[in-house]
Every structure is written in structure tokens, then in C-alpha cells.
Amino acid sequence: MIELLAAGTDNVVGYRIKGKIDADDFDRIAAFIEQHLKTHDKLRVFAEIESIEGMSLEAFLKDLKFGFKNYNRFEKAAVITDKDWLRKIVEIEDKLFPGTEMKFFPLAEKEAAMEWLVN
Numbered sequence: 001m002i003e004l005l006a007a008g009t010d011n012v013v014g015y016r017i018k019g020k021i022d023a024d025d026f027d028r029i030a031a032f033i034e035q036h037l038k039t040h041d042k043l044r045v046f047a048e049i050e051s052i053e054g055m056s057l058e059a060f061l062k063d064l065k066f067g068f069k070n071y072n073r074f075e076k077a078a079v080i081t082d083k084d085w086l087r088k089i090v091e092i093e094d095k096l097f098p099g100t101e102m103k104f105f106p107l108a109e110k111e112a113a114m115e116w117l118v119n
Contacts, residue, residue, distance in 0.1 A: 002029050007046055010039070012117055014046035023058040030066050042075040044117045048110065049081035067097075074100040078113040082106055 002025040005014035013036050015029050036043055055063070077100055079090045087104045094102040105113040 001025060004028070004032050005046065005048070007114070007117075009118055010036070011042070012044045012046055012114075014048070016048040016050060017052055018050045020053040021055040021059050023056055023062060026055075026059040026062045026066075030062065033066075033070075037070070037073055042073055044075050045077040046114060046117060047077065047079050048107070049079065049083060049086065050107075052081075052083065052086075071097055072099050076100065076117055077102045078105055078117050079103070080105045080107055080110055080113045 001018045002021065003016040003018070005016055007014040013033050015032070033043065033045075074097075079086060079102065081104075090102050090104040094100075103113070103116060105116075
């Protein structure tokens with residue numbers, strides 16, 4: 001399940017993940033991001049992950065396609081979670097997408113993540 005979040009600033013899109021992500025969940029977040037991309041050349045992403053139980057194959061493929069299509073449209077991405085294994089994934093993605101600065105934050109540092117995103 002994906003919950004869309006109000007980020008407080010127009011060039012930041014936010015969402016919270018709980019459980020498994022299916023194609024419908026991905027379509028919701030993609031539409032949300034695409035709407036913001038209509039008015040901004042580049043966005044910043046606030047992704048809070050409370051729990052993650054995987055992603056359907058269809059959602060994964062849509063995510064890849066969306067990511068490659070828009071890889072240069074994201075300036076920064078903050079991944080906020082207590083799932084420490086995701087720290088390595090964020091570090092790898094930070095290297096794979098050099099135009100997007102990515103950073104990992106524990107859940108207790110949500111405010112610091114938002115401050116980093118907007119500055």
C-alpha cells in the first residue's frame with residue numbers, strides 16, 4: 001500500500017509504503033509524480049518506508065520503466081526507514097543515478113530528511 005503525503009513544498013513529492021506494492025499502488029504514485037513534473041523540471045522525493053513485503057513483478061517492471069524514462073527529473077531523494085538493509089540499496093542507487101542525490105535516514109530523523117530535501 002502506498003499513501004501519498006503532503007510535503008509542504010511544491011517541488012517535493014512524498015509517499016509512505018506499508019506492506020506489498022502492487023501495480024495499482026505504483027500507478028497511483030506514478031500519476032502523483034507525473035502531475036508534479038508538469039509544473040517542475042526537477043522534483044525531490046520523500047519516501048518513508050514503514051514496512052515492505054515486496055513488490056509485484058508488474059509493479060517492479062513499471063517502476064524500472066518509469067525510473068529510466070524520468071531518471072534526470074529528480075534532484076534529491078530521501079529514503080526514511082528503520083529497515084537497515086535498505087541503506088545499501090540507497091547507496092547503490094545513489095551511484096547508479098548520479099544526477100539524483102540519494103540519502104538514507106532512520107524513521108526518527110524524518111524532520112532532518114525533510115530539511116535536507118528542501119535545502
